[in-house]
Amino acid sequence: MTPNLNASSTTRAAPDDRRDRFATLSFKRDVAAPSSVLWQAWTAPAARAVWASPTPSVTMEFLEADTRVGGREVSLCKVEGQPDIRCENGWLELQPAVCSVNYEVVSSEGVTQSVALVTADISDTGERSQLVVTVQLSSLAEDMEAGYRQGFGAGLDNLAGAAERTMVLQRVIKAPRTVVWGAWMNPETLPQWWGPDGFSCRTKRIDLRAGGEWVFDMIGPDGTVFPNHHRYGEVRAEERLGYTLLWGENGPKHADAWASFEDHDGATKVTLGMIFSTAAEFQEAKGFGAVELGLETLGKLERFVAAQ
Structure with a gap:
């Protein structure tokens, strides 16, 4: 999932700022759909293409999509007048309707901007479910935390809406x-x-x-x-x-x-x-x-x- 890099600078952080490069972010969404449906919306490549863009002004182009352990997803985030943002997502664990773990590497013009470990936990409450996403972020550019909060937040809002009509x-x-x-x-x-x-x-x-x-x-x-x-x-x-x-x-x-x-x-x-x-x-x-x-x-x- 691509963070909103409009909310961050692509300037590399100075050595003194190393302690500010690390953050743990948590997102929670209650979804009016069973966990089995939410899981499909979260993992199926065709579904991810529907909700991944954080805003209508951002176009997502998927170059690879292989949702299985060891597989990866590669996408380009395109905003008019700005360099493309490349996001590589590798799946490390997939427990259907329960949990997923993936790494994420975000880069622009060949320069790595951030790396993250993303854990998604799904719990079922009958016809509804809950998704909790934890992002352990290591920024290689300033203010990446703000971009991640905005980008993940918008993407998960889109996901919840998509799951509810899936x-x-x-x-x-x-x-x-x-x-x-x-x-x-x-x-x-x-x-x-x-x-x-x-x-x-x-x-x-x-x-x-x-x-x-x-x-x-x-x-x-x-x-x-x-x-x-x-x-x-x-x-x-x-x-x-x-x-x-x-x-x-x-x-x-x-x-x-x-x-x-x-x-x-x-x-x-x-x-x-x-x-x-x-x-x-x-x-x-x-x-x-x-x-x-x-x-x-x-x-x-x-x-x-x-x-x-």
């Missing part, structure tokens, strides 16, 4: 990950199973590569046509994909989505996540049964794979 669906499918991925990322087979029970797909064009798109109609059991447009961002073979959902071809975005695939005792655990663009859209989706319909879609995937 829907997460999971299913363990009794098939190898290669087979499940192949059924999902094959333009011939995806339209055969996508959608809830009784729905069918009518494809206009489909390209499931990174930068590609799927423009199609979902047709309900009563013949109602629902225009859809998926735009694909990251595609990491047999691990995950990220895409945006639009209301019809080139229509307004209504969700950022991702799917991840994990080995699970010889089977495949599929996680499908969606961050709706607004809280109202999230509530509307829940109201018409999006959770149940989404689980039906994953059930169709399982039946399709089993029949192959």
Whole structure:
């Protein structure tokens, strides 16, 4: 997570200021979402891209994203008229829905500005959860503490809002990950199973590569046509994909989505996540049964794979 370096100077601290370079910062957020959902919003690369920017004037460009122990995330924080800020985040510990630990190195124009150890603890209180983030900061430039407080505070506010409009669906499918991925990322087979029970797909064009798109109609059991447009961002073979959902071809975005695939005792655990663009859209989706319909879609995937 990139601190707000507008709130700090990039001048190197003088040797006399060494004792001022170290700080321990703590942030707490109560979130109206279960810990399992908050965990996905906190760790899934597609979700992190939604909330990571501290302010609308900051553009985040993700160069790498590998959320597993030993993996790293590299991003550029871009502000018009200022040098890019590079943030490297390496994952040291990941206990799903409980705890994460990562290091963070922030630099600008090849000069390291700060290093930090970031610990996130999640506790569950039923339909709500609490996130406590502790940052052990070592500044190599003056006033980095203020930048971290502002940047982390804004980012965690964004995270809480995103988690509260996030829907997460999971299913363990009794098939190898290669087979499940192949059924999902094959333009011939995806339209055969996508959608809830009784729905069918009518494809206009489909390209499931990174930068590609799927423009199609979902047709309900009563013949109602629902225009859809998926735009694909990251595609990491047999691990995950990220895409945006639009209301019809080139229509307004209504969700950022991702799917991840994990080995699970010889089977495949599929996680499908969606961050709706607004809280109202999230509530509307829940109201018409999006959770149940989404689980039906994953059930169709399982039946399709089993029949192959």
